[in-house]
Amino acid sequence: MSREPVTSTLLDLLERGAAEHPALLEPGQPSLSYAALRTSVRTLAGQLQAAGIGRGDRVAIALGNGPEMVLAFLAVASVASAAPLNPKYRADEFAFYYEDTNAKALLVLPGTLEAARAALLPGMRLIEVLPDPDHGIVLDLPAAPFQADQAAQPDDVAMILHTSGTTSRPKRVPIRHRNLATSATNIIETYQLGPADRALCVMPLFHIHGIVASLLSTLASGGTLICPSGFDALRFWGWVEAYQPTWYSAVPTMHQLLLARAERNMAVIRAHPLRFIRSSSAPLPPVVMERLEATFGAPVLESYGMTEASHQMASNPLPPAPRKAGSVGVGIGVDVAIMDAEGHMLPVGERGEVVVRGGNVVDGYENNPEANANAFTHGWFRTGDQGYLDNAGYLHLTGRIKELINRGGEKISPLEIDDVLLRHPAVAEALAFAVPHPTLGEDVHAAVVLNTPVSEKELREHCTRSLADFKVPRQIHVLESLPRGATGKLQRITMAKTLGITE
Incomplete structure (x- = not known):
């Protein structure tokens, strides 16, 4: 059953950690206790309030991963609405998001991000984040006491994010404190998180996955967040050895990069075993799950997340409950169902x-009644993903509806083809995709990155042993790398265009 909204704010979530317990660890720096974290967030929040920033205002944050981003995000969300942005955006992209969110200010580190500064709109305030030995960071604003009576409430928008917008203008997704608190609570329940857990944060903290799964669920459970400056497949093993995390959450691309370096780091893996590994934000090919479990000796739990649901919608549970390769698990605190195009619920199988509902799901897109009419049916949010539920209630995804390949009326899941190609020992990465076809409408192609040479003919023959003929890629393109978005998500829907393939 779906959980009713948890009527807490992010400040409320921070109160759960024991005062002297380490809340935040940055490699090479002293840890920050929960008491110090709470003091720092309130100090920053008071500075923002005194500068005239309050409930309903939008504040853009362009910071890389690290304690500065954690503290700035929590402080902004406590008194206004945070708009975390990818620091790698170009000036025109910053300008778009400032204007689209009606940002009142921008938070950056001194001497960084000229593109973000150059794009400031008239009337926007530039606020620099400064290091401080007592509080972790302060803002280049006058000090002022925190006004608790003016702080954000559970119904206030804590964060404004955008959909990816691959085919149209990105939609604004306002995520309220109660949505985030509910999602964090669901994640804590799913993985039985507690004060003894240490999460290694490798996902970017401008993305819902990093913010909710790594950051908020850890701090709301009283655990410790290990927060390096970003994902680094070379330095990962040193962090594991030094800080002994109990889990980490990442996208499949990151897992695959770690697998490529795992063999030379087996001593670290054996000395510091993980309690579990979490995967989300893109489909995890079953073969990658199998290799991860064999290498790390820990359960790999694939989950299912989306910005509009404040990240987690379903997950494979911890042992002894079964975890199923190729499934994203069950809804925990979230109702999950399958609906047809007319809005009728479909039976098992x-x-x-896929549709979901629960306290983690946002109320709707901002100022976009047409998008809301399309996205919500009878109180259920339509995810845009195709899938089915098995007899045990586990959800199996068969692909984004807009990414399914329609070959002469046959609907083909590209995920199935990805997994088959990845089972060939020469293939490091694989991505099946649709290309235009004059008579069939669409045909199947695939792109691969190889770790050893192999012919296209051999790869196609490998596919014919597991796939029906109409699913076998008509052409397999060998690339140096696969195109990815800012968070590592593969860009399947634009592949034909990227490769210049037309009818």
Whole structure:
């Protein structure tokens, strides 16, 4: 059953950690206790309030991973609405997001991000984040006491994010404190997180996955967040050895990069075993799950997340409950169902659109009634993903509806083809995709990155042993790398265009 909204704010979540317990660890720096974290967030929040920033205002944050980003995000969300942005954006991209969110200010580190500064709109305030030995960071604003009576409430928007917008203008997703608190609570329940847990944060903290799964669920459970400056497949093993995390959450691309270096780091893996590994934000090919479990000796739990649901919608549970390769698990605190195009619920085993509801799901897109009419049916949020539920209630995804390959009326899941190609020992990465076809409408192609030479003919023959003929890629393109978005998500829907393939 879905959980009713947890009527807490992010400040409330921070109160759960024991005062002297380490809340935040940055490699090479002293740890920050929960008492110091709470003091720092309130100090920053008071500075923002005194500068005239309050409930309903939007504040852009362009900071890399690290304690500065954690503290700045929590402080902004406590008194206004945070708009975390990818620090790698170009000036025109910053300008778009400032304007689209009606940002009142921008937070950056001194001497960084000229593109973000150059794009400031008239009336926007530039606020620099400064290091401080007592509080972790302060802002280049006058000190002022925190006004608790003016702080954000559970119904206030804590964070404004955007959909990826691959085919149209990105939509604004306002995520309220109660949505984030509910999602963090669901994640804590799913993985039985507690004060003894240490999460290694490798996902970017401008992304819902990093913010909710790594940051908020850890701090709301009283655990410790290990927060390096970003993902680094070379330095990862040193962090594991030094800080002994109990888990980490990442996208499949990151898991694959770690697998490529795991063999030379087996001593670290054996000396510091993880309690579990979490995967989300993109489909995890079953073969990658199998290799991860064999290498790390820890359960790999694939989950299912989306910005509009404040990240987690379903997950494979911890042992002894079964975890199923190729499934994203069950809804925990979230209702998950399958719906047809007309809005009718479908029975177990039938494919249709995945729909969800619960206190973690946002109320709707901002100022976009047309998008809301399309996205919500009878109180259920339509995810845009196709899938089915098995007899045990586990959700199996068969692909984004807009990414399914429609070859002469046959609907083909590219995920199935990805997994088959990845089982060939020469293939490091694989991505099946649709290309235009004059008579079939669409045909199947695939792109691969190889770790040893192999012919296209051999790869196609490998596919024919596991796939029906109409699913076998008509052409397999060998690339140096696969195109990815800012968070490592593969860009399947634009592949034909990227490679210049037309009818």
